[in-house]
Amino acid sequence: MSRFADIDFFHWATFAMALLSMTLGVGIVAYLFWEGGPFIWNHGAQFLMGLDWFPDEEYGAAPMIFGSAAVTFLALVFSTPLALASAIYTSEFLDPRQRLTVKGIMEILAGVPGIVYGLLGVSLLSVWIRDVFNLVDGYTLLSASFLLAIMILPTIMTLSEDAIHSTPAEYRQAASGLGLSKMEILFSVALPHATPGIAGAILLAIGRAMGETIAVMLVIGGLDRVPEPWYDVFSSGQSIASKLGREAAETLGFGEHWSALMALALILFFLVMFLTAFGNWLIKGFRK
């Protein structure tokens, strides 16, 4: 009798904890909607396309949206070729032990806190960029892009490597038996097999780049404007995440300024959630 009572208790206790976790997750999303949703609803295009952000006067999110898109895009452009080349080398040319060492290092790098990258960005990267390009200071969209490129490199590299390495040995063997060289096997067997996984890796990296706050905040310059001309990467800028990081403490958790920030957070949340979910789906889906 008592044994069954124990099991009952265990059942209900774990159920309650599971329910609490679920509620927290759903609650956070609901809260974001509650706080930020009406602001987007009420201001619509004026908010999304607006170019100026003056608290208590007007709230235009375009510079932040532009900033996030620009630094993420550039980070990918810098990072992806490098990451893919290293992934190919690691998967195809290293022996199993060397491969695991490289992957171990990459996974450690992927776990380094953003603030550490941020500090390196301030002390080294932004100084180099200032000197190399002869700028007044090194806090630019380009600096943030470079820093993000370094931060997402291990993610793209190690997940792409997994995808390439998971090409079934039978495929390689069959292709090799037909007389294909290692290079041809890579391009006509391994890479096609790995494409969904590589795409997933890139999406996860985009998610990480979009959400990265402190490192970007430290080097992007913090200027709420779309550069003039728009492709001037040597200009200072602002991303959604860096804007939130910079201003969240200025508001008191209510009022219009707060609602505008929550609206930005809602946009960021949905972008990152979508990218991460889709990226994970690609990575897991193709492994089946």
Add this chain to the structure above:
Amino acid sequence: MNENQFDIRIENTSLYYGSASVFKQITHYFASKAVTSVIGPSGTGKSTLLRTFNRMNDRIEGFRATGDVWVGGQNIYEEDIDVYALRQSVGIVFQKPCVFPKSIYENVIFGIKRLQPERKKEFADLTEQALRKVSLWTEVKDRLNEPGLSLSQGQQQRLALARTLISKPDILLMDEPTSSLDPRSARAIEDLILSLKENHTIVLVTHNIGQAKRVSDETIFVCNGEICESGPAEKLLENPCCQETRDYLNQGR
């Protein structure tokens, strides 16, 4: 006897993985335009031997071959051998049918599309010929663009064979080609082997004694790093003279 009439000859060949030897100083002339089956206990290196003939073992770290391995008139472990050309003239079929996640047509032309792109205009004809050779043409001619993976296991193995045959190899290596198939599909492959030996020298690794009897002309029995016994299939399988062979054959009864 002129030795050049043999497509495959091994002379004093030893095969090693690292310092462990798999075969020591073996010599055998494989009958041309005939089926030679290789039988023997598991783990004796039958597949290793088979894969020596198109240098598929090169990919394995530590593998080494000494002595002479003559295939199609060349000593294939010499330095200036074009391994990729060799593999086109020595086709191989594996135990598990391996079909790429592509259409039936793309599977058949998988190799030549990349290795002989200049013959693109002939691909359709070559595909038909190859699929006819493996008796798959009538089954798939109206669905060449459907995924190769939609075929049954037996059909997939025939597709893999067609993919190999399209580059017109003289020699076919088969590594237990029916062991993952149902009996009916296995019979279909055996019939193919019999029809292909007219134009191909075939070496077949098999664990199935019945199959060895049905399809092979010659049989070699390998055990303990050497070829214990070789000879006409019927004689060796019915009336072996070596004790190891007798023990092995008796296990299956």
